[in-house]
Amino acid sequence: MFKHSLPLVVGYLDPGTGSLLFSVIMGVVTTAYFLLKGLYYKVLGVVFGALGWKSPVHEEEHPLVLYSEGRQYFSSFQPLLAELERRGRPCLFLTSDPEDPGLQLASGTIRTACIGAGHAAWRRLNTLKADLCLMTTPGLDVLQIKRSKGVAHYAHLIHAPTDKAFNRAFSFDYFDSVLVCGDHQVRTLRVLEQRRGTKAKDLIDCGCVYYDFMKERLAGLPVRQGQGGGPASVLVAPTWGRNGLLRRYGARILRPLLDAGLTVTVRPHPQSPISEPEVIADLRGQLAAYPNLRWDLSSDPIQAMAASDVMLSDISGVIFDYAFLFEKPVLTVAFTPDKRGMEASDLPYEPWELTVLDSIGRQLNEEDFDRLPDIVASMAASDESRAAIRDLRARSVSHFGSATPRVVDAIETMLDRVKAERA
Amino acid sequence: MVELLHLIFIAPLETALLWVLRSAYALTGSYGAAIILLSLAFNILLLPFYYYAETVQNRERAVQKRLAPKVEEFRAVFTGQERYMMLRTLYRQNGYHPVYALRSLLPLAMQVPFFIATFGLLSSFAPLNGQPFLLFADLGRPDGLLGGVNLMPFVMTAANLASGLVYTRSLTRRDRTQTWIVAGIFLVLLYGSPVGLVLYWTVSNLFSLAKNCVYAQLGRRPRMEFAQ
Numbered sequence: 162m163f164k165h166s167l168p169l170v171v172g173y174l175d176p177g178t179g180s181l182l183f184s185v186i187m188g189v190v191t192t193a194y195f196l197l198k199g200l201y202y203k204v205l206g207v208v209f210g211a212l213g214w215k216s217p218v219h220e221e222e223h224p225l226v227l228y229s230e231g232r233q234y235f236s237s238f239q240p241l242l243a244e245l246e247r248r249g250r251p252c253l254f255l256t257s258d259p260e261d262p263g264l265q266l267a268s269g270t271i272r273t274a275c276i277g278a279g280h281a282a283w284r285r286l287n288t289l290k291a292d293l294c295l296m297t298t299p300g301l302d303v304l305q306i307k308r309s310k311g312v313a314h315y316a317h318l319i320h321a322p323t324d325k326a327f328n329r330a331f332s333f334d335y336f337d338s339v340l341v342c343g344d345h346q347v348r349t350l351r352v353l354e355q356r357r358g359t360k361a362k363d364l365i366d367c368g369c370v371y372y373d374f375m376k377e378r379l380a381g382l383p384v385r386q387g388q389g390g391g392p393a394s395v396l397v398a399p400t401w402g403r404n405g406l407l408r409r410y411g412a413r414i415l416r417p418l419l420d421a422g423l424t425v426t427v428r429p430h431p432q433s434p435i436s437e438p439e440v441i442a443d444l445r446g447q448l449a450a451y452p453n454l455r456w457d458l459s460s461d462p463i464q465a466m467a468a469s470d471v472m473l474s475d476i477s478g479v480i481f482d483y484a485f486l487f488e489k490p491v492l493t494v495a496f497t498p499d500k501r502g503m504e505a506s507d508l509p510y511e512p513w514e515l516t517v518l519d520s521i522g523r524q525l526n527e528e529d530f531d532r533l534p535d536i537v538a539s540m541a542a543s544d545e546s547r548a549a550i551r552d553l554r555a556r557s558v559s560h561f562g563s564a565t566p567r568v569v570d571a572i573e574t575m576l577d578r579v580k581a582e583r584a
Numbered sequence: 585m586v587e588l589l590h591l592i593f594i595a596p597l598e599t600a601l602l603w604v605l606r607s608a609y610a611l612t613g614s615y616g617a618a619i620i621l622l623s624l625a626f627n628i629l630l631l632p633f634y635y636y637a638e639t640v641q642n643r644e645r646a647v648q649k650r651l652a653p654k655v656e657e658f659r660a661v662f663t664g665q666e667r668y669m670m671l672r673t674l675y676r677q678n679g680y681h682p683v684y685a686l687r688s689l690l691p692l693a694m695q696v697p698f699f700i701a702t703f704g705l706l707s708s709f710a711p712l713n714g715q716p717f718l719l720f721a722d723l724g725r726p727d728g729l730l731g732g733v734n735l736m737p738f739v740m741t742a743a744n745l746a747s748g749l750v751y752t753r754s755l756t757r758r759d760r761t762q763t764w765i766v767a768g769i770f771l772v773l774l775y776g777s778p779v780g781l782v783l784y785w786t787v788s789n790l791f792s793l794a795k796n797c798v799y800a801q802l803g804r805r806p807r808m809e810f811a812q
Contacts (some may be wrong), residue, residue: 185747192682198668296664296736303673330658502661502670 206280206305222290222311223253224576231258232279232460233431234297237320238372240565241295241572242266248569250576253291257282283307292579295340295572299325299332308335313579316340317491318568319476320371323483324349324560326505326512326572327404327498330379331357338363338575340568343557345513349504356507365571368564375486376562384467384487392453393541394424396469398462401430401437404498408440412447414494414530419451426465428457430477470541471522473533474575476514480521485554485561490522490546492536513557521555522546601626602664605705616717619706619780623787630698634795647680691783706781715780723780734775736782741771743789 225245229238238254242263245252251270254263257278267273276285283305286294290311297320302308308315316338319325324345325332333339333350339362341347347364354361385394395418399406406414407429417427427443448454457465462479466472472483472491476498480491498515500506518524523540525533538547560567604625608618651674658670675681706712715726720727720736729735746765774782 195668195671195682202665202668304669329668331677334673334677359677442622499661501657506657 167379181264184257206283208280213296216246223251224292225252225572226289226294226312227248227252227254228286228294228296228298229254229258231256231299232261232263234264235432236318237318237371238263239266240370240373241318241568242271244565244569245572246271248361248573250573252571255285270563280305288391293575294570294582299328299373302335303331307560312574313583314338316572316575318370320369322369322481323478324513326503326508327476327500327514328504330504330507332504333362334359336362338365338571339565340365340367340571342366342369342564345557349508349513351505352509353504363575366559367567367571368560369558370568372482372558373562373565375482378463379467379486379528382463382467385470392421392423393471394426395471395473395537396465396483397425397473398429398465398477398479398483399430399475400479401433403442404476405430405433405437405440405498406473406475406494407433407444408437409475410494410527410530411444414533415444415448415454417531417533417538418473419454421447423534423537424452424453424455425451426457426469427456428462428465430479431460434458439520459502467583471537472538480513484550485558488547488550490540491518492522492533492540493518493524495524495526517553517557520549589631593697594701594704597697605709614717615712615715615723615780616720619723619784619803620787622702622773623784624791626698626702627791629787631795637800644645644684647684651675651678651680687802702784703781707777711782712778712780717735717779717783719782720779723783726776727779727782734782736773736779736786737775738746740774740782740786740789741767743786743793744770747789747793747796750793750800753800806812 177576227238227241229235239262242252242254243266246266246268249270252272254266254271254273255276256263256273259275260514261275264273264275264494276282287307287309288311289309291309291313293314293316294312295307295318297318298306299317301315302305302316308561314337315335317333317336318340319342323344324343326349326495334353334357339346339350341350341364343366347366349534350362350364353359374464392395397406397415402408407427415425415427428445446455459465462482466483470489472480472489474483475492475496480493483489484491495518498505505512522538525536527534554561602623605615605618605622608621608625609615612618612621654674655671658667658674662670696720709724713722715723717723719729726734727736744767745764748760748767752763770785774785
């Protein structure tokens with residue numbers, strides 16, 4: 162009876178509805194794209210998870226599960242596993258690394274299993290059944306590792322003295338507890354909770370287990386003390402990515418040290434050869450002619466740390482390990498770090514690590530690069546520097562060298578609480 | 585399928601509109617006046633839908649505006665699945681999901697049948713043929729008042745642009761552009777239509793202008809604060 166078409170009719174809208182129409186079209190397109198992307202990743206997860214899921218222990222319920230991404234976190238898990246075994250606490254240790262030395266620590270009470278990496282591991286973890294799952298991996302329920310319905314309590318073990326502001330955003334938001342090692346970490350985590358309206362976590366100040374492990378190792382290690390008249394030894398240990406020193410300055414910062422005859426050991430972040438191999442390859446090519454340059458790609462940093470007088474770095478967690486364990490100064494290159502996408506971008510103050518750089522050594526500007534050999538010489542011989550480091554450590558790392566029993570106490574308290582809640 | 589939808593959603597409305605048009609004609613004795621009354625009745629009836637639609641849209645705008653800096657930040661530094669997951673968490677923490685944008689579809693979906701029914705009714709309503717009204721010799725044909733050029737589509741567009749000007753005063757350039765585009769489409773599509781139909785939409789646009797002036801005067805459009 163009537164001849165009309167929808168597009169024509171839609172043209173007859175008043176300004177409000179016309180604008181609404183555009184919004185709807187945009188909304189539909191955006192939403193469809195977002196949902197399709199989500200579906201795509203979900204399908205990928207199911208397919209790859211199913212293909213790689215070979216772990217034989219997935220149906221059991223466990224009181225306590227520790228998950229490690231790999232051998233690089235052994236220093237955080239070994240002391241815990243030893244203490245748990247000493248106390249007779251049953252525990253399942255899962256790792257994504259078939260070479261993780263933690264796998265060798267199986268005993269009467271400790272069970273170990275490698276669950277593979279990537280989708281296989283995520284699928285396994287996302288269907289875990291446990292009273293408590295403790296991990297050093299951030300981003301629970303944000304990235305691929307989701308909160309499993311079968312896990313009553315998730316705890317994160319912080320394995321660095323920094324306030325974690327340079328972690329990816331939302332790193333800790335969905336844990337029930339975080340085991341911290343200082344008030345600065347409590348402050349940052351609380352501020353982030355308030356700004357985001359996320360649930361208040363239990364923040365338990367136990368100290369840093371990693372330092373217990375490292376301190377024990379240091380006990381039997383020859384540590385270089387003083388230069389003995391020879392040239393200073395500089396360990397260059399940057400972080401990776403946008404804020405990394407090697408990517409930002411490359412050979413420009415290394416040449417003055419090498420030209421002055423100093424021994425320079427470059428130890429790239431373990432992620433660098435994986436995520437930015439071109440940066441490393443380029444530098445190696447440029448500096449190949451220097452006999453006083455060493456590249457240290459070993460998994461363990463401690464030898465290189467012990468054999469050096471001064472560290473040159475950026476905003477990397479390793480600078481505090483160096484300062485706190487060896488009481489030797491760290492030179493950091495001052496720059497405005499890129500905070501985008503990191504917890505730091507939601508903080509109304511500067512991250513802790515940016516405020517204490519002069520307490521563990523000295524901040525450098527680009528203008529200082531040519532004077533680096535002199536700066537290294539003066540810092541390497543400084544007693545004031547050592548005192549400042551000790552003072553900062555006392556204020557920032559609780560239970561330095563004796564954190565393990567406290568962390569295990571906290572684990573037992575959490576387990577008891579879960580049991581009481583379930584009863 | 586289309587016929588079934590028409591039967592369910594459009595036909596009853598057409599009947600109702602036809603009833604209103606005929607009643608208004610019986611009351612006034614003029615199809616021109618009847619169309620004006622029909623337009624006013626239609627707009628008053630749709631007022632709550634408009635209100636709801638704008639409320640939803642404003643809320644959507646407010647959320648998008650608030651989240652935009654963080655979305656931009658994440659888009660700049662994350663890619664692929666990581667970006668998807670970070671954005672999903674951002675939305676989750678703000679009680680939002682892009683799928684909520686689809687809620688705006690509901691009021692629109694409610695309005696579309698009214699539009700189709702009105703358009704269908706007036707574009708081919710035989711009793712309008714030969715009916716004069718004010719300046720117009722025949723409500724069933726284009727007016728051709730400016731030496732063969734139609735006047736009413738321009739009057740209607742002027743009312744539309746004025747309404748749009750008031751509506752988009754506090755909105756973004758994109759919103760303004762969208763409004764101009766809609767007005768332009770409006771003019772092109774309606775230019776050759778019977779003057780009765782153009783009269784209907786002119787009154788509708790004037791109603792919209794009055795509504796937007798009242799909102800502007802009150803210093804507010806319907807708004808809902810976004811729940812934290």
